[in-house]
Amino acid sequence: MTSTTLTRANSETVTGNRSDPASRDSASRDSAGSDFAALSRRIVAAGLLKRRPRYYVMRFLLTDAAFAGGWALFAWVGDSWAQLLVAALLAVAFTQVAFLGHDAGHRQVSGSRRFSEVLGLLHGNLGVGLSYGWWMDKHTRHHANPNHEERDPDVGAGAIVWTGKQARSRRGLGAFLARRQAYLFFPLLLLEGLNLHVSSVRSLRGLGRHRRVEAVLLAAHLIGYTTAVLLVLSPLRALAFIAVQQGLFGLYMGCAFAPNHKGMPVLTAADRLDFLRRQVLTSRNVRGTAADLLLGGLNYQIEHHLFPSMPRPNLRRAQPLVRDYCVQHGIEYRDATLIQSYRQVLRHLDGVGAPMR
Template sequence: MTGANSEAELWSKIPAVEGNGVPDPNVSSAPRLFTWEEIELCTGQKHPPRDRWLVIDRKVYDIGQFYKKHPGGSRVISHYAGQDATDPFKAFHKDKTLVRKHMKSLLIGELAPDQPSFEHNKNKLLVKEFRELQTTAKKLGLLKPNSLFFIVLLLHILLLRAAGWFVLWYFGTSVMSFLIATVMLTLSMSQAGFLQHDLGHLSVFNNPKLNHVGCEFVAGFLKGLSAKWWSFHHDQHHAKPNCFQKDPDLDIHPVMFSLGETLSRELGKQKKKIMPYNYQHKYFPIMMPIVVVPVFQIYSVYFTFQRRLWRDFVWIMAHFALYLAAFVPLFGLVDAFGFYFLINTLDGAQFTWISQMSHIPMTIDYDKNMDWFSTQLQGTCNVNQSFFNDYITGHLNFQIEHHLFPTMPRHNLWKVSPLVKSLCAKHGIEYQSKPLFTAFADVLKSLKKSGEIWLNAYQNG
């Protein structure tokens, strides 16, 4: 799911993993049967580190010698060790037939007939009906992208960027032209981020390779970020949203913030006070935009060196070369970098609020090994639809639907929304959708609440 190669090319580079000492279930002998109790032990933690088993469509796979070679990253697949990975497998992989061919060498058996299909099968009917909903969405063509929509989107991003430069070049750097150019360039940067997000989810073109190439171009050339770094990071978030130690978006806990009731209480009882968390709702709006983009860019460049991703590195250098060529003649070197920092800080502010409004107010906890549908609904919420909300959020106001169907093109998310709402209503699951500014306010309310929980636990143990 990362890089410029197609899925076929990525998987073809992976050498076959031998049978790990287990008889091959594909031969005439009967397959080995497993219980969930056995599978739960093999997470890479309770057993030797190389023992990692997971279940897909009732078949048991040993990924202990494979997970580090996984094209989507080692962590995203390891997060499901000891669990059922059927729904995330279907959600992340477009060409399932191709991937299944490479999974044969990992197959070690299947669930025993008396074992439920899902480990904690309290929601058996919900799991069944969501999978039917997946099939319905595919039959309705909701997974097929309208490439023209995204081409127009790219053209408008390039036009905004060119217009921002032209305003400064033609009208000079007066206050008014500076403000107009700043708005245009910030919008261009943020919209490029949303387009890169679409490409990274393989939802722009039917051909996966075009998505990978496009993601490298938009992430590297238009944003100055490594496409592969972003994919490794973001796919983990989708696999286990709001699950501490599995969702990398929570890595800021407890460095900068105390998040969620459970984790805040833990921090307080452990007497940890890296920051004054009871004031985090006040410093969040200032600190996050300033920290997020520079940290992301610096770390993504480091990532390209660490993984020797030279193509990503070339795109990033081309991004900065073009920027300097366009703006140093207007501002001079120092002021040009200052202007770049301003644009990225404003972009970071927009990104921070839009990305966090759907997650921070929701449940944040350790992985409870819930089914895919419940996991996504527990960790995400929506913002009400309008033309403005759709545009300014890159359609991430449909965060619930996007998390349930990560490869679904954004222009179809509103179409599947009524079906998701209906399934939620049938099973008594809350489907949250809010006005935009209510969602923003809920971020601060949630931070204030978790900060108070931390302070109470810190003072009273």
């Protein structure tokens, strides 16, 4: 790895040995394969991979009730500009429902594939209008190769570029965006909800499993959503409601996922890291008491990437075990507050766009 790819020292890092992983001696590399196995045994012994059915029953009941309550409030408020406040509440509800779909997809809720798929389809396709199959494919590839320049779809070039190579390939409007992307990052997230919906619909052609079911549920969501909005609101207020609700939904989703890997080391085909180091070195945790609720457990990104099926409430308990283990083995373990994580993301985006200026 290059020094630009793996930037080390900062005040928010909990670390053991700060040396570049690629420069470790061969004896250290030979022993690396057993490092995750030893950590995994500790996690299993602590009972942290056991299901938490009571937690998830309550979580689903409360989240789904809040989602339904948001739509009930929408119907009660009627044709009023106060609906813009309801739109903001529903944006939060949509994101929390999406978090449940994420947990179901990782089988954190249940070990049953079928039951997990039912939960994912109902909360993803029908609930918030996102294709569960498309997301599963994309997210699985991300987990296998986090922050890999060629293999992780989450760092693929889009409206935002994440590497210098991507930035140099831009022309015209793309180059304009790359030069100013640190300033445009949060405004562009307002379009992320629309992007997710469009990507979900476009993915239907390539889906094999449950293709018809996904299409029907996505259509039911779109028809139900637009019908409800147009029946209750005048055309102008309906447009404003959709813009606010979908814009804030995209912003919230983006703000929840951005701190996890953005601004962290980007890997290439030249990098050779074992599973433990590949997951830890490319991930960042977010600390703070409010982060658990706001980020749906994604604030424990390191633990989540190491143990994707670990139930959300167990991630907090696993965190000190994983951190101490990483320190003992000289593996950088990074965490930051939510604000600090956004600053790191913006610094990275500014640095990537700098040569274009």
